Amino acid sequence: MKKSLPIIIILLFLAVLPLIGLSSYIMHILILVIIYSMIGMAWNLLGGYCGQVSFGHAAYFGVGAYTAGILYSKLGLSAWWGLLASFPVLTVFSFVIGFICLRLRGPYFALATLAMGEVLRVTSENLVKFTGGDVGILLRERTWVGKTWYYYIVLLLAMGTYLLVKKVIESKLGYYFVAIREDQDAAESMGIDTTLYKTIALCLSGAITGLAGAFYTNYMGYIDPKVVFNLHDISIVTIMVVMVGGVATYWGPTIGAIIMVFLAEIIRSNPGLGAAHQTLFGILLIFIIIFLPNGIVGDFQKIVKLFKPKGALR
């Protein structure tokens, strides 16, 4: 009971947050934070725990977003069905991607995923009949004008993701993922079917990311290839969210998402700095890799030590 108390407090806090009359802008930022923490948790499953670093998570996000978009534009269904549909679609899609890319190891896998994300962006730009090309897909009316319900829905999705990730990591799957990350040959000789379990990690990760994408379509009411398949804003920022927060930690992606999204907004809203926001992100990443290689959650003890008075160390 004692252990779950802080989590209950955090949840209560998050639940009443929209009721205190925050501006629509702040609500938008909060929703972005939750979306990124969801993608971050998904990436963490594959990259953080299983050690298969993906530079192409925009691919899953985009395919999820377009699943919802195309259901609406071609079949005339509500884009909310996309939330349901994205799961099977993304599982199959991830399986195919895994079949192609997971035979590669380490940096080669990372490069293949990078290429795949870009290939999908270009493809969706050019499959005009199917995706609408650069014109994108516009939902004629969004379900709600205000942000409150969107906030609650994405919060629910993110909580579900958190619980799923925790459940997976504490099970046999989690042990197998980490074993594969630490040494694939050793894992294989311990009787672990590395190809199978890497594929499972990828499918889980892809499905969750796609779900976030499908929500994004509903929330924004407009998608186009440059936004949902964006290399920097989705693929790279997702990696940064996890790196900053803490690789292979439960709360890392959430902490990372809070920092990254707010930082991006602060930098962008400052006219003198706005244009330099990618540069500043790059510098932040270098700083994190050198001083906090395990991220803020992973290296929390280090940070605590920094702020303690010097004398207390002895």
Add this chain to the structure above:
Amino acid sequence: MSLLQIREVSKRFGGLAALTDVSYSVNQGEIVGLIGPNGAGKTTLFNVVNGFYPPTKGEVLFKGEKISHLKPHQICGLGIGRTFQVVKPLRRMTVLDNVVASAFLRAKGKAEAEDIAFEALRFTGLYEDRNVLSKGLPLGSRKKLEIARALATRPELLLLDESFAGLNPSEQNELIDIIRKVKGKGITIMVIEHHMKVIMSLSDRVVVLNYGEKIAEGTPKEIGSNSLVIEAYLGEEEGA
């Protein structure tokens, strides 16, 4: 009955013949030593048996069934465990988690996997170190961890690749005791080793490789007096 049969196995890497027509068998319950000078193909042979490399020619049979086309995890599932010469601890996992990950192969749930892991850790004397991250272990314990991890897969045949290299004499004696205990559990063992003292005191039979070919096979005593072996390998050590 022979548990493992290696039949005319050859392995070539491009133009290099790492193994040429190696045949021998390992009987249930015995310890077979595999010796030979550096580069003789001992580890390559392990990698063929364990499934990392498919043999270029020939086949490997385990309990009468051909295993030389299977993947390492399938071979492990059939009951062959192995350790690595260059130890491969799962560095950012605790000693216990290393072995639990391995124990899931035969366990139905996490509790059972932990039971198997505890048993393997007590057996190898690593129980006190169970909560240490494995990258922080000294070499002697890492070698034991390799064995504990292999044992947790409940093997019938255990392949030990230079488990003694780099250990001091007291650690060596400790490990000899552990291996004897493993044999006592009815597990068949094939061991690659350079320390003659170890190989002569542990092995029931010894197979000698040189330049990828089997040049001798027999009891430790026979091997010790075999002129081919002395020429290829023991050479100067014989007088010592």
